Amino acid sequence: MANVTAFGSPVSILNSTIERSATRGIYLENISPEIRNSTIRNNATMGLWIYSPKAALGPVLVDNVFAENGTFAAYLLFLVDCLPQTRSTAILGGEMAKSMASTLKGT
Numbered sequence: 001m002a003n004v005t006a007f008g009s010p011v012s013i014l015n016s017t018i019e020r021s022a023t024r025g026i027y028l029e030n031i032s033p034e035i036r037n038s039t040i041r042n043n044a045t046m047g048l049w050i051y052s053p054k055a056a057l058g059p060v061l062v063d064n065v066f067a068e069n070g071t072f073a074a075y076l077l078f079l080v081d082c083l084p085q086t087r088s089t090a091i092l093g094g095e096m097a098k099s100m101a102s103t104l105k106g107t
Helices: none
Strands: 002-005 011-013 017-019 024-029 034-036 039-041 046-052 061-062 064-066 071-079 085-087 090-092 096-101
Touching: 002 017, 017 024, 024 039, 039 046, 046 064, 064 071
Parallel strands: 002 024, 011 034, 017 039, 024 046, 034 061, 039 064, 046 071, 061 085, 064 090, 071 096
Antiparallel strands: none
């Protein structure tokens, strides 16, 4: 499914490189992740996928680089309220960040 996959439990990804997945680099469901100072690159489809059909989330995405991912740098799908914290997240390689409830800032 992804190089990093998690469902429902807290996740922190710090100072990491997530790369070369055959699908998504990171797949998270019903989680408010903290992703800081990381590079998510060269994944076949999306660098980051966060999905929450049930709970309000507050993902923290700070000082990350998304580069050369297949379709989207990051796709955040929230069916209820979301309050993301984003800062200085770079998106490289002509990618688009797409979100239902928020957009990545600092791009």
